[in-house]
Structures are given as C-alpha cells and as structure tokens.
Amino acid sequence: MSIPQAPSPPHRNHILAALPQADYDRLAPHLEQIELPLGRILYPADGLINYAYFPTHAMISLVSQQPDGATVEVGLTGFEGMTAISLVLGVDRSPHQCIVQINDGGIRARADVIMEEFKRGGALHDLLLRYAQSLLQQVSQIAACNRLHSVEERLARWLLMSHDRCICDELPLTHEFISQMLGVRRAGVTTAALALQAEGFIHYTRGRITIKDRPGLEDFACACYPILKAEFDRLPAGTQNAGGGLDDRHIDECAPTH
Amino acid sequence: MSIPQAPSPPHRNHILAALPQADYDRLAPHLEQIELPLGRILYPADGLINYAYFPTHAMISLVSQQPDGATVEVGLTGFEGMTAISLVLGVDRSPHQCIVQINDGGIRARADVIMEEFKRGGALHDLLLRYAQSLLQQVSQIAACNRLHSVEERLARWLLMSHDRCICDELPLTHEFISQMLGVRRAGVTTAALALQAEGFIHYTRGRITIKDRPGLEDFACACYPILKAEFDRLPAGTQNAGGGLDDRHIDECAPTH
DNA sequence: GTTCGTCTGTACGCGACCGCACAAAAATTA
DNA sequence: TAATTTTTGTGCGGTCGCGTACAGACGAAC
Numbered sequence: 394m395s396i397p398q399a400p401s402p403p404h405r406n407h408i409l410a411a412l413p414q415a416d417y418d419r420l421a422p423h424l425e426q427i428e429l430p431l432g433r434i435l436y437p438a439d440g441l442i443n444y445a446y447f448p449t450h451a452m453i454s455l456v457s458q459q460p461d462g463a464t465v466e467v468g469l470t471g472f473e474g475m476t477a478i479s480l481v482l483g484v485d486r487s488p489h490q491c492i493v494q495i496n497d498g499g500i501r502a503r504a505d506v507i508m509e510e511f512k513r514g515g516a517l518h519d520l521l522l523r524y525a526q527s528l529l530q531q532v533s534q535i536a537a538c539n540r541l542h543s544v545e546e547r548l549a550r551w552l553l554m555s556h557d558r559c560i561c562d563e564l565p566l567t568h569e570f571i572s573q574m575l576g577v578r579r580a581g582v583t584t585a586a587l588a589l590q591a592e593g594f595i596h597y598t599r600g601r602i603t604i605k606d607r608p609g610l611e612d613f614a615c616a617c618y619p620i621l622k623a624e625f626d627r628l629p630a631g632t633q634n635a636g637g638g639l640d641d642r643h644i645d646e647c648a649p650t651h
Numbered sequence: 652m653s654i655p656q657a658p659s660p661p662h663r664n665h666i667l668a669a670l671p672q673a674d675y676d677r678l679a680p681h682l683e684q685i686e687l688p689l690g691r692i693l694y695p696a697d698g699l700i701n702y703a704y705f706p707t708h709a710m711i712s713l714v715s716q717q718p719d720g721a722t723v724e725v726g727l728t729g730f731e732g733m734t735a736i737s738l739v740l741g742v743d744r745s746p747h748q749c750i751v752q753i754n755d756g757g758i759r760a761r762a763d764v765i766m767e768e769f770k771r772g773g774a775l776h777d778l779l780l781r782y783a784q785s786l787l788q789q790v791s792q793i794a795a796c797n798r799l800h801s802v803e804e805r806l807a808r809w810l811l812m813s814h815d816r817c818i819c820d821e822l823p824l825t826h827e828f829i830s831q832m833l834g835v836r837r838a839g840v841t842t843a844a845l846a847l848q849a850e851g852f853i854h855y856t857r858g859r860i861t862i863k864d865r866p867g868l869e870d871f872a873c874a875c876y877p878i879l880k881a882e883f884d885r886l887p888a889g890t891q892n893a894g895g896g897l898d899d900r901h902i903d904e905c906a907p908t909h
Numbered sequence: 910g911t912t913c914g915t916c917t918g919t920a921c922g923c924g925a926c927c928g929c930a931c932a933a934a935a936a937t938t939a
Numbered sequence: 940t941a942a943t944t945t946t947t948g949t950g951c952g953g954t955c956g957c958g959t960a961c962a963g964a965c966g967a968a969c
Contacts, residue, residue, distance in 0.1 A: 457795035460874045467794040482784030483777060488791060514772055519741060522780075526740030529787050533746060536725040536794030537715040540834040543925070567946065576798040581926065583947060599935055599946055616718045802956075825916065839956060841917060857916055857965060 406447040406500060407473050407628065408520050416516045423506040429453070431496040431565060435476055436487040444501045446476040451497035452558045454574060455489035455532075464490075465539065465576035466551075468532045471558025473628050478525045480504055481511045481518075494566070494574075495559045523628070530624050534617050542615040544577050545585040549614035550621070551575060552595065552604065557625060562604045589613070663707040664758060665731050665886065666778050674774045681764040687711070689754040689823060693734055694745040702759045704734040709755035710816045712832060713747035713790075722748075723797065723834035724809075726790045729816025731886050736783045738762055739769045739776075752824070752832075753817045781886070788882050796875040802835050803843040807872035808879070809833060810853065810862065815883060820862045847871070 404410040409417065409424075429435075429451040436442060438458045446453070448471050455468035467489065470476055476491050485504065510517045538547060551574060555564055568582040575582065586602070589595045594610040596603045604610065611618065662668040667675065667682075687693075687709040694700060696716045704711070706729050713726035725747065728734055734749050743762065768775045796805060809832060813822055826840040833840065844860070847853045852868040854861045862868065869876065 455791070457791050459795060459799060460878075463795075463799050465795045465798050467791040479784050479787075481780070482787070483781040484784050488788040522739070523741040525783060525787070526737055526742050529737075529740070529783070529790065530746040532787065532790045532794055533713070533715050533725040536790055536797055537717060537721075537723045537834070539794055540723050540797040541717060541721050569946075576795070578927065579947090580928095580949080583949085584926095587948080597947095620718075827916075836957065837917090838919080838958095841919085842956095845918080855917095 404447075404500070405449040405472055406475075408475055408517075408524065409447055409500060411520055412516050416510070420502065420506070420510055420517070423502050424500050425502070427499060427501055429493045429496055429499045431493055433493040433496075435491040435493065436489075438490040439486055439488065440490075442477040442480050442485050442487055442504050444477075444503055445480060445507045447500040447502075448472055448474075448476075448558075449498050449500070450495075450558065450560045451493055451499050452495035452555050454492050454494045456492060456574070458490055463576065464573045466574040467535055468528055469494075469554055469558070470528075473558070473625060474524045474528065475507075475521065477504070478521065478528055480507060481521045482525060494570070495555060495564060497559065527624055527628050531621060534621050538615060538617040539576065542617065544575065544581050545588055546613070546615035547575055548582065548585045549589060549594070549610050550618045552589075552602065553607070553610055553614055553618050554621060554625075556604050556607070557622065564602045564604075565600060566602050567600045662705075662758070663730050664705040664733075666733055666775075666782065667705055667758065669778055670774050674768070678760065678764070678768055678775070681760050682758050683760070685757060685759055687751045687754055687757045689751055691751040691754075693749040693751065694747075696748040697744055697746065698748075700735040700738050700743050700745055700762050702735075702761055703738060703765045704749075705758040705760075706730055706732075706734075706816075707756050707758070708753075708816065708818045709751055709757050710753035710813050712750050712752045714750060714832070715746075716748055721834065722831045724832035725793055726786055727752075727812055727816070728786075731816070731883060732782045732786065733765075733779065735762070736779065736786055738765060739779045740783060752828070753813060753822060755817065785882055785886050789879060792875050792879050796873060797834070800873040800875065802833065802839050803846055804871070804873035805833055806840065806843045807847060807852070807868050808876045810847075810860065811865070811868055811872055811876050812879060812883075814862050814865070815880065822860045822862075823858060824860050825858045 409420075412420070429446070429448065435444075435446055435453065438456075450472060453470045453476055454466045455470065456464050457467045458464050477487050479485075479487055507517075511521060512518075538550065548571065551571070552564070555566075556562070568586060569579045572579040572582045586595070586597060589610070590597065592609060592613065594604075594606045594613060596605050670678070687704070687706065693702075693704055693711065696714075708730060711728045711734055712724045713728065714722050715725045716722050735745050737743075737745055765775075769779060770776075796808065806829065809829070810822070813824075814820070826844060827837045830837040830840045844853070844855060847868070848855065850867060850871065852862075852864045852871060854863050
C-alpha cells in the first residue's frame, strides 16, 4: 500500500515539521515521498480524496471550475499547507480541482491515515484547523481581489505568491496557464506581462517567467498581496511549534530566494 | 454574564437543532436569545471574537474590507450556520467584518463556552467543522462568481441567497447597501435592479425589495446559484442529525417562503 | 403643508477587458 | 533543413462597469 520511504524530519513541509516527534512517528510509516509533476491533477473538481499531499516546494492551485468550462484559481497551497483540507472538515470530496503549477516533490498519506491521526485530537488536529482558517482567509481575500483589481495588479500578486512557495526565481508558466488561473483572456495576460517586463520586474521567454525585481513587483501589486503574505508568514509560527527536536534552520534555508 | 433565557429546542438554527439532547443541555445555560438589528456590526474586520452568534432568520454578511475602504461580501450566514467560525479553527479574531443585513433574532454564546464544547470533540465539533467546509466552498464559489459574472447576474444570485435565509419575501435593502456587498457602484445596482424589475422578477420601493417571481430569478441568475444552493441544502442533512428528540417539522415550517 | 434628508433614476465620457482573429517567433519533430 | 506545433504579439470593434454629477421622488419630521 504505502511505501514507508519517508525521510526523517526535518521536513520542508511546515505542517509535518511542526509535529512533535511522537505525533510524527505515528504518521511516518504511512508517509510516502513522491514527485508532483507539472500539470498533474491531484483531484478533479468534486473528486474523491484518496490521498492528502504535503508539498515541499511544489505549488498547487485550487481551481474553481464553472459549468461553462471557465476556470479561476481561488487558492494556492505550498510548503505551508496540505491539500484537501476538506477531509478534516468532514467531507471526502474536494470542491476544487487541485493542480500542480510548479513541480517539485511532496509527501503524501492516505486519507484514512490523516483522518485517524486528526481524530486523536493532537497536534495535527490543531495544525490542520489552523491551516484551514488560513485558507479561508486566503480565499476570501482572493474573492475580493478578483472583484476589485486590474489584471496587471493581480498578475503581480499571483507571481509573488507563487514565488513565495517555490525555491527558484524562474517559474515554468505559459500565459495560457496563467490566464486560466486569473480567469482572464490569454491575450490579457500577454499584455499585462509585457507591462511588467517593460518595468523590469520580470523577464520571460516561452513558458518561463523570471522574477527580476521582487521589491518592484511588490510595490506594483495590489494591497491584497501584503495581506495575503502576512497570513502566510504568520502560519508556521502561529501554530504551536511543539518542536520535537526539529531543525528549524533547515526550514529557513529552504525559504524562497528573495 | 450570560442570561439563561434560551428557549428549549426545537431551534430554528440548524446547528443548535442538530445537537443531541445531552450536548445541547450542556450548552443551554450559556445560550442567550438576542435581537440582531439591521446594520449591527457583530465583529469589525480583524476584530476580537467575544461571542458566537447562531442566527435564526437573520442574514449576516461576511465582508472583506480593503485598505482603500472598498468592501465586498465574500460569504453569507443564516440559520444554517454560526458566525465567527475562525474561533474553532484556532484564531480568536474574525478576518471578515460581520454585519446584519436582514434583522431577526438569534442565539449567542460566549466564545469560551463554544470553545470548551468544541474541544470535547462531540457533535458540536463535527457540526461546526462541517459548516466551516461549507463556508469555504461558498467563499470559493463567490470568488469565481465575482470574476466571471455580470452585475445583473450577481444581483439575482445575491437576492436568492438572502431570500433562502429569511422568512419573508420583502427584504429591507437599499441599493447603496447592496452595492457594497457586490463591490460595485450604487448606480450599477440601480440599473441592474431596474432590469430585474422590468422582467417582473422583483418589485421595489425605497429600501424594500420584494421577490415576485422566484423561478424567474433563478433562471436569470448565474450558474453559481444552483451550486451554492446545493451545498446550502446539503448542510443540515449531511451532518449527523443525532436528533435528540427535536421537532424537525418546526424547522421546515420556518423555511423560506418560496 | 413645508422642509429636509435619503433614496433612486439618469446621463456622459472613459478605461478595462472581452471575443475574435491572425501573424510572428520559438521550440519540436520529421 | 523543412514541416509542424506551441507560444507570444497585436489589432479591432464592442460591451461592461467606472467615476462623477445632478435631478427627481419619496418619506419622515417639524
């Protein structure tokens, strides 16, 4: 079933890293290190949740799909979280399509394993609920942003949020892909990306966007970004890091390169 | 502190109604019946959560406020839920402003009372988490709707959602108020409302909107509404209604009049 | 009845984004 | 090298919603 080849802590995933040793040890035999290749759909919209994924430096989009085929990203998960939070909220189906936007590794565990540990009411219980709260806040802010801000501003915000969750400055993203996340025309993304490039914030070639000037991008993005970032930063500390002898330095070391 | 004048079940609030008798009895001494007058702000944005509110037929908006003062509603709570779900997700502040849009009564309990019962891990624990999931899904759908649909379509959806949560066909709402919920100009609401009135779906005079043709409104609204409605309907049944001798008929009787 | 404040109807120019469409450029394959 | 596919750049008319502004209409208070 599950291949117990999980690495020992320290973990790059902040939820796993924040588990006390005893709690982690219970989980460890069921953790499985896997690749999260670009474009992989972890759950289709309304799909059954068989596994929960703890990304390391992969970036995973939560996408709302409309009956007419239109898509918009409503949330975004990286090393700070876990996919399929619905699981612990009492539902075994993901309301969002979850798709890997930036590939990297991750750890997965079967849904029933997570549920069992969650129901113990220990650290994982509190950590996952705290993450659910963070996600709710994130989705709320994105809901407002979708209504109020321009494509250029939202593109800047989106690039920053992706950058926060991966290790490199070069993101493998086509305009087409981004347009589906922002819920706009592909041509709209091209125009916005040209503007950001003209300002010197980014540089891109076919399918690769490089962040050149992060502070500039931050200035340019809408006020949603600092709000989203603040919650993102609050997360690992806000949870009670019971610290089962974990090496926090390692986590810092893996922070985005900016 | 809390005045134990709570009515015995059956409750109009579905979460309280779904509690087994024993769980309810523990809570009962701390429940307090109160008025929720129109416009009352239960929590400001980022405000401390002192009480949790269980609406009966009041409708409460979760509003995201931007630093520049712009506002958009990102979610909406009625008799199916509880305000300040953040509480049980490990945070004692509400990320949203919560404001009473349609006045009616409600039950409130101090935050620490809810937390204590939640931590017992019984029915309230599961019911509230299930509701948190529903809220997450609602906010996600609204995030997409904000991006993809016209003011007219969203107004129709919004009226329907409000109507689902209150007992009467006449809603006390000004265009100005609605514009802040939809995140559009007041004049934009006027135009959209005129269109809906011309179709015969609604009728309104100063500060009062009457639903005249609900099926027509449903046809007109965007596809988000049926999705949101399905989750709304799923809620009370989806939770394990352990039914401590509660009178479910009473609840049905109080369902929206459509 | 008169006054006043609130709410609603309407107008106008403007910018953002849409749908559509096509060409150019870069990568991939033959 | 040539052919093909994918990705990006660009244009154009149309629509939606914005910001602003003002007038009319209704209801409450005096």
